[in-house]
Amino acid sequence: MSAGDWRSRSEEAVRVCAGDDGRLNRRSAESGRWLVWAARNDRGSGQRGGDDCGPSPLPCSASRAHPLFPLRQPETMKRGGLHLLPLGGTGEIGMNLNAYHYMGQWLVVDCGVMFARKGPRHTEILFPDIQFLAARAETVRGIVITHIHQDHLGAVVDLWPLLRCPVYCTRFAAEFLKPALKEAGLGRDVPIKVIEETGRFKVGPFDLQRIPFTHSTVEMGGLVLRTPAAKVLHTGDWKLDPDPLVGLRTDERALDALRNEVIHACVSDSTNAHLDGWTPSESDLVAPLVKLVGQQSHRVAVTLFSSNVARVHTLARVAHETGRQLVLVGRSLRRTVEAAQAAGYLDQMPAVIPPRDFGFIPRRSVLMVCTGSQGEPRAALTRIAEDRLRDMYLEQGDTVIYSARRIPGCELPIDRVQRLLRERGIRIVEATDAKVHVSGHPRRDELRDLYERVQPRCVVPVHGTPMHLEAHAELAESMGLSSARIRNGHILRIDRECSVVGEAPIGRKRRIEGSSNERSRGSRRPRRSRRFW
Known part of the structure; x- marks a missing residue:
């Protein structure tokens, strides 16, 4: 040349x-x-890496593919075999996206986001750079969603236009996803294929079986991927809960049946792999929360992840047993409840008081459930702490319960909101103070139980930071199983032995939620005074 x-x-x-x-x-x-x-669209932040990269220790990729610079895949992928390529969620908490390859065809499992920096009026949302898949979009046969949490579903609106393939999910996930697609102008474009909670279906060359797992939301389903080359159990997020209160229990019979097959790899959740024992049941929360809420003489607000359907169900029971009226605050929370009810859940939920009537309810009779457990700038609790909601407020003597764990990286915005609340004499209760939260992820004994049932040849830890992944791998090896220590971008060949055969470019993109035109704290909305107690 x-x-x-x-x-x-x-x-x-x-x-x-x-x-x-x-x-x-x-x-x-x-x-x-x-x-x-x-x-580099980082506005001079000096961050390491390429286009729109967040704070990551992993190398970022070029912003888009170009025919002059083709993205090459290992020769071994062209010779057949089943391969796994994680593009997000392996080496970090959040942003889960795993791609499986067989005979020139791709299947994407989950398509999530991760919440990064939070400003006073905006949130930075990260999602995987999928240029490697976008360059092969015509070979991507579908996206399968395991459940509705944002770290597994939230990037569909961002990444689907690059792939333009069918999205497979359950009825509840479809009800949850449709409003977001409509807001993004994709409501009529995205072909959503509704699948049953249990049973088998095919996507391209992949023979898939959906197995119900218990999680903190309903209709969470793991996948068994069957190909002539290998079989994989991809768990998604899960735990073994004997009494989940709402939704199906983990299908232990289906897991036991896998022992009769050869499962070459189990790709599994590592979030709590460093913790001994079993994760407590959701039902274990009811009595402690009833006692705690019943002891309060004024308003009680409980903040949680908006997609935690199980916790909403628990709090509805708490409101009933303590004689309080339920108020839901936060658009995403109301959207989750509406989607759950449309799918047949939360049908015995008590009547919800609209926010406009909040001021008419005696303080001792209110149980407010609201978004904002991570200090999100536009969430309900943050706006209440800043006195930016017209009809909703908290006063001295009220109590706020954080029924959610702190996501790493969200400590500063959470502390800021709590400081604003404490300045007003509002009591804060977290999981370190009382039993107000249980995880939706398996601890070490649950992982052992799973592997004893399925007996996979290899364990592939995903969904965790390097610390979580290493603890998971060591646990598997202590049981005599082999493990594959992979990170985002590693191409793992799955057969009699799991081995890394190549790498693909990875990175992060971002979008900003929020508006600089929102009212500042100095120009608060006037609220209607309706207090009679």
């Missing part, structure tokens, strides 16, 4: 890959055999 040809092709690559601000990051790749030019 002449110098002139190289220069013209380089200029074309720059034009294609440059971001809105035109600033570029030049890096070498494949031992210097070709160059990738990637836009």
Whole structure:
């Protein structure tokens, strides 16, 4: 190639890959055999990596593929075999996206986001850079959603336009997803294929079986992927809960039946792999919460993850048993409840008091359930703490219960909201103070139980930081099982032995939720005074 040809092709690559601000990051790749030019839209933050990268220890990729610089996959993938490529969630908590490859076809399992930096009026949301898959979009046969949590479903609106394939999910997940797609202008474009909670279905060359698992939301389902080359159990998020209160229990019979087959790999949740014992049942929360709420003489607000259907069900029981009226605050929470009721859940939930009537209810008779457990700037509890909601407020003597764990990285915004509440004389109760939360993820004894039932040849830890993944791998090895220590971007060949055979480019994209035009704290909304008690 002449110098002139190289220069013209380089200029074309720059034009294609440059971001809105035109600033570029030049890096070498494949031992210097070709160059990738990637836009840096980090507004001069000095972050390491490529386009729209969040705070990650992992290398980021070019912002988009270009035919001049093809993305190459290992020769072993062209010769057949089943392969796993995690593009998010393996080496971090959140942003789960796993891609399986067989005979030139791809299947994506989950498509999630991760919440990063939070400003006073906005939240930075990260999702995987899937340029490797986007360059092969015509071979992606579908996206299968295991459950509705944002770290497994939240990036569908961002990434589906790059893949344009069917989305497979249960009725509840479909009801939950449709409003978000409509808001994004994709309501009529995305083909949603509703699947049953249990049973088998096919997507391209993949023979899939959905197995119900208990989690903190309903209709969570693991997948058995069967191909002539290998079989995989992909658990998703799960735990073994004998009394989940709402939704199906983990189908232990279906897991036992897998022992009669050869399961080459179990790709499993690592979130609590460092904790001994069993995760407590959701039913274990009812009595402690009834006692705690019953002891309060004024309003009680409980903040939680908006998609935690099991916890909403628990709090509805608590409201009934303590004689309090239930108030739901937060758009995402109301949307979750509406989707659950449309799918046949929460049918015995007591009448919910609309926020506009909040001021008419005696303080001792209120149980407020609200979003904002992670200090999200636009969530209900944050806006209440800042006195930015017209009809909702908390006063001295009221109590706020945090019925959720702290996500790593959210400590500062959580502390800020709690400081604002404490300044008003509002009591804060967290899981370190009382039994107000149980996890939806398995501890070590539950992992042992699963592997004794299924007896996989190899355990592949995912869904966790390096610490979680290592604890999970060590547990599997202590049981005499082999383990595959992989990270985002590793291409794992699954057969008699699981081995990393290559790497794919990875990275993060971001979008900002929130508006700089929202009212500042100095110009609070006037609220209607309706207090009579």
